[in-house]
Every structure is written in structure tokens, then in C-alpha cells.
Amino acid sequence: MTPLPAAPSTVPGPDGNPSFGRFAGAVTRFDWSVLAAPYARSRWWRRFRHKRWHYSALATEQLFCGIAIVDVGWTNTAFAYVFDRTRRAVVAGFSRDGVPGLTARLAAHAGGASSFRFGERRIAMSASALSLRCKGLEIDADLGAPNAPLLLAVGPVRGGAVHATQKSSGLALSGSVRIGTQTYALDGGVASFDYSNGLLARETAWRWASAHSLALGFNLQAGYFGAHENALWLDGQLIGLGAATFDFNDNDPMAPWHVFTDDGLLDLYFTPEGYRREDKNLLVAASRYVQPIGTFSGWVRARVDAPRRAVSRLAGVTEDHASRW
Template sequence: MTPLPAAPLTVPGPDGQPVFGRFAGAATHVDWSRLGAPYARGRWWRRFHHKRWHYTALATEQFFCGIAIVDVGWTNTAFAYVFDRSRRALAAGFSRDGLPGLTARLADHAGGGSRFRFAGKRIEMSASKLSLRCEGLEIDAAFGAPGAPLLLAVGPVQGGAVHATQKSSGLALTGMLRVGAQACSLAGGVASFDYSNGLLARETAWRWASAHSLALGFNLQAGYFGAHENALWLDGQLIGLGAATFVFDAADPMAPWHVFTDDGLLDLHFTPEGCRREDKNLLVAASRYVQPIGSFSGWVRASAAAPRRVVTRLPGVTEDHASRW
């Protein structure tokens, strides 16, 4: 197992080149206006192709929460949901499109703060905390601890230009969740986050899977970004993974999924417990999104020669997403 190189501080680098690769650590600044040839694009092209999102997952024995702020350049949106694993049902949630340039502010790197505020709804998130207020749902969460490094992945995008993403390992979680009159402690749970920032194609699609405990976690993607962001966190080590295959029924996402990597380091079966889905058609733009919530079982290993580590009912999500944006 070869350790990943240390992350560059800025993307692109001082010479304007994107510094492609997988790295351990965090970039402190992502600024695509500094791109050099052959990846440089004009200001107006960047305006309509620059996509950023900041997503946080919170998992306890009873609840799984997914919260995201998305800026697609010409508009923005946010969503949040709480899934009750004991009842196998969504306990709360909202989704709201914002006003361009007014309601959302996305950080320019994973350590910065992102926010969404509109019509009395508020989300603020960073790499260590999350605060949410909307009708019938409140979250105050803090997370983080010394442990496995962040993954930084930077790579080219067909039909677009370049993309960078930061993924965290599992982070120790504290705080409170309030759904209606019910208040629940988040202590003892696990958080993780995904910060992504790129110049993407108008038509973009992907499959995604992510799940974390404090000792073990993974991130898998197949689609527009290839295998760049595929990684395993195991006992404090960050391990790059090969290309991922997703075997599932797109017409029935609540059927079991099978995900595995071509390097023989991960083979997992996903059992959905529930699902959040949302389709939008804004004429000039459209999206199809489905995110099943459930658990993964199977095995992972640190190298082809290492023994398999059994994975049993690790809570997480899969996703099938296509956007014209």
C-alpha cells in the first residue's frame, strides 16, 4: 500500500495547472479563474459551468440525515432530510430553490463556511459543524477528531474542464436533532462531508456510494469523474481504490445494490431501508435524483495481499443522479 501524496495548498497550482491526482489532506483555496492552458475558460463560460456543492451526512443508530447546499452558477438550491431507520420512513425534510447570487454562499474550499438562507430557512455548514433551522426541523451538530486524512481528488472532466472534490472520513459527532416536538441527541454518531467544486459539462451523471464508521469508511463514484475520488478509510489509513461498478435496478432503486472495485479491495452489498428522490424540470435545466438510505455488508481490505475486513450493516447511502444544468 503506497500512501497518497500530500495535498497541494491551492488548486490550481501557482503555474495555473490543475495538479491532477489523489491526495491526502486539504486544499485551502480552489480558484478556477487562475487555470492555465489548455484548461482555461472564459468568464462567461465559467459562470454557467461552475458547479459547487457542500453535503453533510449525520448517522446515528436511529437516524440518518443528509443536508446539502448546491450552487450551479446561475441558480442555487438546498435540501435536508431526516430518515428514521427504526420506522424506515422520512421523519422530516425540505427542498428549496433559491435566488441567484442571493440565497446561497458556497465556500471556495472544504474548510470554509457555506450557507443557505431563504424565507425563514437557514443552513450553515463547515468541515466541523452544521446548523439548520426550518419549519419542524432543527439540527445543531459538531463533528471532528484526529484521525484519517481528508481525500482531495482533482481531475479532468469530459465536456467540461476540471473538477476538485474533498471527502472526509468518519468524524465523531455530537449535538442535537429536533423533529417537531421530539429532541434527540446526536452523541455517539458519525458525520462525514463532501465538498465538490468544478467546471462541469452541461449533461452530468453519476452513481455514488458512501458510508462511514470511525474506523472504516469509503467513497465510490462511477460516471463523470471516473475513479478519481474512489477511496477507502481503514484504521486511520487513506487508501486509493480502483474503478467502481454499481449493479442495481435503476427502475427499482429499493432493490438490493452490489458495488465493487476492480482492484479487489472492496466488495459490498447494499440493502436499502428507505429513499429520498426528487426530479426537477425547469425547461432550460432538469435533474433526476434518487438517494436510497440503508446499510452495506461485505468486505474490504487495505491491499490485495491483506486479509479481508468484514463489513456488517454499515449505514450509508447510494445515489443515482443525472443533471442537465
């Protein structure tokens, strides 16, 4: 196993070079306005192709919560949901499009703070905390410090220019979720976050899988970003993974998934417990999204000659997503 190189402090670097690759560590700034040729784009082009999102996942034995703030350049949106794993149903949440330039504030890097505010719907999230308020739902969550490096992935995008993402390992979780008069404890759970920032194509599609405990976790993607962000966290180590295959029935969100990497380091089966689905058609833009929630079982290993580490009922999500934005 070869450790990933340390992340640069800024992306791009001072010379405008985007520094493609996978790295370990946090970036203090993403600034696509200083990109050098051949990836430089005009300010007007960047205005409509600059896409950023900040997503947090909160998992316990009883609940799974997904919360996201998204800025697509010409507008913004946010969503949150609470999935009750014992009832196998989404029991609370919202999805709301915002007002361009007013309702969403996306952090400039993964360590910063992002927020969304539209009427009674309010979200504030960072790498260490999350607060959500809307009618009938409140979340207050504290996220512990990571026990493994953040993943930084930077790469070119066909039809766009450059994309970058920062993913966390599993983070110790505490706090509470309140739905109406009922309160659920988050203490003892596991959180993770995804901060992504790039200049993407008008048509963008991906499959994604992510799940974490404090000792083991992974992130897999197949689609617009290739294998750039595929990674395994194992006992405090960050390990790059090869290209991922997603074998699933796109007509049945509750059918099992098989996900594996071509380097022989990960082979997992995903059993959905339920799912969140949202399709939008805004004339100039559209999206098709389904995110099953469930558990992964199978095995991972740090290198091809290492013994397999069993994975049993690790809570997480898969996703099938296509956007015209």
C-alpha cells in the first residue's frame, strides 16, 4: 500500500495548475478563476457551470439522515430527510429550491461553513457541526474530528473543465433529531461529509456508494468523474481504489446492488432498507435522483496480498443520479 501524497494547500496552485490526482489532507481554498490553460474558462462560462455541494450523512442503528446544500451557479437548492430504519420509511424532511444569490451560502472549502435559509427552513453545516430547523423537524449534530485523512480528488471533466471533491472518513456523532414531539438520540452514531466543487458539464450523471464506521469506510463513484474519488478508509489509513462497477436494477430501487473495484480491494453487496427519490423538471434544467438507504456486506482489504476484512451490515447509501444543469 502506497500512501497518498499530501494535499496541496490550494486548488489550483499559484501557477494555475489544477494538480490532478488523489491526495490526503484538506485544502484551504478552491478558486477556478485562476485556472491556467487549457482549463481556464471565462467568467460568464463559470457562472453557469460552477457547481458546489455540501452533504452530510448521519447514521445510527435507528436513523439515517441525509442533508445537502447545492449551488449550481444560476440557482440553489437544499434537501434533508430522516429515514427510520426500523419502520423502513422516510419520516421527515423537505426539499426546497432557493433564490439565486440569496438563500444559499456554500463554503469555499471543506473546512468552512455552508448555510441555507428560506423562510422557516434553515440549515447550517460545517465539518464539525450541523443544525437544521424546519416545521416539525430539528437536527442538532456534533461531528468529531476525523481519525483518518480527508480524501482530496482533483480531475478533468469531459464537457466541463475541472472538478474537485473532499470526502471524510467516519466521524463520531452526537446530538439529537426531533420530529414533532419525539426526540431521537444521535449519540454513538457515525457521520461523514462530502464537499464538492467544480466546473461541470451541462449533462452530468453518476452512480455513488458510501458507508462508514469509525474504523472502516469507503467512497465509490462511477460516471462523470471516473475513478478519481474512489477510496477506502481502513484503521486510520486512506487507500486509493480502482474503478468501480455498480451492478443493480435501475427499475427497482429495492433490489440488491453489487459494487466492486477492479483492483481486487473491495467487493460488497448492498441490501436496501428503503429509499428517497426526487425527480425535477424545471424546463431549463432537470434531475433524476434515487438514493437507497441500507447496509453493505462483503469484504475489503488494504492491498491484494492482504487478508480480507469482513464487512457486515455497514449502514450507508447508494445513488443513481442524472442532472441537466
